[in-house]
Amino acid sequence: MGNQGSSYEGVRIASTSSIEIDFYYQGTRCRERLKLEPTPANLKKAARHRAAVISSIEAGTFDYQVTFPRSKNARKFMRQDRVDTYLRTWLATKKPTLKASSYKDYKNTIEGKLIPEFGHLLLAELKRGHVRDWASRLTCSNKRISNLISPLRAALDDAMHDEMIAGNPLAGWHYRKIEPPKEVDDIDPFTAEEQAAILAALPSDGFPLIQFALWSGLRTSELVALEWGDIDWRQKRCRITRAITQASKGEAETTKTTAGTRTIDLLPRALEALKAQKTLSYLHPSGRVFLNPRTGEPWTGDQAIRKTLWTHALKRAGVRYRRPYQTRHTYASMMVSAGEPLAWVSKQMGHTSVVTTARIYAGWIPTTNSQAGMLANDKFSVKHNAT
Structure with missing residues (x-):
């Protein structure tokens, strides 16, 4: 019964259980089978379906992937202005400009959140209302919602500049819900x-890393990427220019922010740790300061530090568990509570501004000094002679 004709143009009986229609799309003759028994009624139905396809082609709204999702032609004729197609293409072009961690976050967001929700739409069909309704159903924090919307907003910006859409529906718009105080x-x-208890519980080849972390304030990713060439022994300073995250798989990247690239002062306890570490890794061909004691090779991220060194040390010390990043907060809180200048602490930490440092560590800024303000009073007060 295969390939028998019918009274309808472009409609043929393909088998006892299917009808074939053909049409031209983008200069190519296309044939698609419909799972319909070739009865007179179904042949008429197939003809109407073919007419609808031709009409949408002429109107410029035809989407092969939507109309024939199981067709081999669907990928061949995939519309570049569909949200799912565009987001994947956009991310591929952005990959060389993104850090590994940022690329991983974007990919997880695009594939796991944005495409399942908006992928079936055309770019021109996506409206602010779609995103607002979706965001209102999310149960995560405002910060998380902002992070989820961020790649979509950036992609739509590029689509606008590429003249694929007239404007970005998310431009200047942010979704925020009422949140209780943290x-x-x-x-x-x-x-x-x-x-003291943690340091005492560490093995001798793990001790320098943790002491340096407590007395330098570096991010864990910065500690992992530190090289001996970054240390200025004479000036007692250290240059921070690289970071290695878990996502970068051992490859050094630039620091988290522009302010993160900085030169810090090395305090005596930090220098002491470096001197102890020197005997363990100074001649290693990688040039890295800190090595994994178990492998003798550079750390590839914070997970190995946490699993093989940090967690065990806290258990042996009987100290309540906190993640390794708390060594950074420990350093900053010690400096601030001791009365060190906020501007200096901010620079040491690699914050974008002193305001950031003050906001984060406000609880450690001394406020109980009964002599507060007297230094300024003594220095700048002008004495007036009585007349």
């Missing part, structure tokens, strides 16, 4: 007693 702050520094 009850628990992530800043949970170690006390002097806890620090």
Whole structure:
């Protein structure tokens, strides 16, 4: 019964259970089978379906992937202005400009959140209302929602500049819901007693890393990427220019922010740790300061530090668990509570501004000094002679 004709143009009986229609799309003759028994009624139905396809082609709204999702031609004629296609293409072109961690986050967001929700739409069909309704159903924080929308906004910006859409529906718009105040702050520094207990519980080849972390304030990703060439022994300073995240798989990238690229002062306890580490890794061909004691090779991220060194040390020390990043908060809180200048602490930490430092560590800024203000009073007060 195959390939028998019918009274309808472009409609043929393909088998006892299917009808074939043909049409031209983008200069190519296309044939698609419909799972319909070739009865007179179904032949008429197939003819109407073919007419609808031709009409949408002429109107410029035909989407092969939507109309024939299981067809081999669907990928061949995939519309570049569909949200799913465009987001994947956009991310591929952006990959060389993104850090590995940022690329991973964008890909997870695009494939796991944006495409399942908006992928079937054309770019021109996507409206702010679609995104607002979706965001209103999310149960995560405002910060998380902003992070999810961020790659979509950036991609739509590029689509607008490429003249694929007239404007970006998300330009200048941000979704925010009412959130209760945060009850628990992530800043949970170690006390002097806890620090001593942790350092005492560490093996000799792991001790320098943790002491340096506690007395330098570096991010874990910056510690992992530190090289001996970054150390200025004479000036007692250290240049921070690289970071290695778990996503970068051992490859050094630029620091988290522009301000993160900085030169810090090395305090005596930090220098002491470096001198102890020198005997362990100074001649290693990688040039890295800190090595994994178990492998003798550079650390590839923070996970190995946490699993093979940090967690065990805290258990042996009997110290309540906090993640390794708390060594950074410990350093900053010690400096601020000791009365070190906020501008200096901010530079040491690689913050974008002193305001950031003050906001994060406000709880550690001394406020109980009864002599507060007297230094300025003594220095700048002008004495007036009585007349």
